[in-house]
Amino acid sequence: AQKVTQAQTEISVVEKEDVTLDCVYETRDTTYYLFWYKQPPSGELVFLIRRNSFDEQNEISGRYSWNFQKSTSSFNFTITASQVVDSAVYFCALASALSTPLVFGKGTRLSVIA
Amino acid sequence: KAGVTQTPRYLIKTRGQQVTLSCSPISGHRSVSWYQQTPGQGLQFLFEYFSETQRNKGNFPGRFSGRQFSNSRSEMNVSTLELGDSALYLCASSLEGQGISGNTIYFGEGSWLTVV
Numbered sequence: 097a098q099k100v101t102q103a104q105t106e107i108s109v110v111e112k113e114d115v116t117l118d119c120v121y122e123t124r125d126t127t128y129y130l131f132w133y134k135q136p137p138s139g140e141l142v143f144l145i146r147r148n149s150f151d152e153q154n155e156i157s158g159r160y161s162w163n164f165q166k167s168t169s170s171f172n173f174t175i176t177a178s179q180v181v182d183s184a185v186y187f188c189a190l191a192s193a194l195s196t197p198l199v200f201g202k203g204t205r206l207s208v209i210a
Numbered sequence: 211k212a213g214v215t216q217t218p219r220y221l222i223k224t225r226g227q228q229v230t231l232s233c234s235p236i237s238g239h240r241s242v243s244w245y246q247q248t249p250g251q252g253l254q255f256l257f258e259y260f261s262e263t264q265r266n267k268g269n270f271p272g273r274f275s276g277r278q279f280s281n282s283r284s285e286m287n288v289s290t291l292e293l294g295d296s297a298l299y300l301c302a303s304s305l306e307g308q309g310i311s312g313n314t315i316y317f318g319e320g321s322w323l324t325v326v
Contacts, residue, residue, distance in 0.1 A: 112304070139298050141317035189255065197243065197255035197266055198315060
């Protein structure tokens with residue numbers, strides 16, 4: 097069975113601090129895809145990144161960076177110099193290559209205080 | 211290009227009623243999936259449609275049903291509403307389907323359903 101664990105339920109940081117959101121996954125598939133989504137109060141899940149299981153390169157996009165480590169089954173997300181607009185619930189999700197549904201973690205609520 | 215559009219955004223229904231939610235995927239996308247989000251259970255998969263056929267179904271009772279039209283638009287229906295059906299219902303669209311070739315999956319803003 098596939099499973100995604102986001103151990104941090106809520107995180108609160110002061111603006112300009114760096115923050116890392118943890119994601120640990122379980123799957124027996126050799127090919128799979130990992131996602132991060134941001135959910136602001138409006139409800140929409142905003143796509144942030146997709147990572148393939150065969151590509152362990154870390155990725156940086158502006159203030160966002162992702163660290164994918166197959167050895168520890170983790171796909172962590174770091175926001176550098178956080179801003180109030182980063183306040184939202186962040187979800188990590190897993191999908192296999194076999195057309196199975198996205199399996200989501202419970203989400204981490206990030207509050208960035210000015 | 212336009213994103214995933216869901217209607218209505220908010221609705222209130224009474225126990226025992228039925229409700230229909232609509233989703234228009236991104237143009238060119240043929241896969242539409244539905245998810246239910248509640249504070250207690252988180253995000254749970256309901257079903258996926260591809261080319262008008264249900265391809266996957268989650269673990270929900272038969273009161274939850276859906277369909278997809280030839281233009282890829284999808285509807286989901288919940289009959290005999292229960293208080294526990296109160297949730298945010300999210301529609302997702304992708305080119306070929308969930309998990310296939312790692313297609314990026316885009317979500318709409320959701321429909322907030324309150325059952326009283």
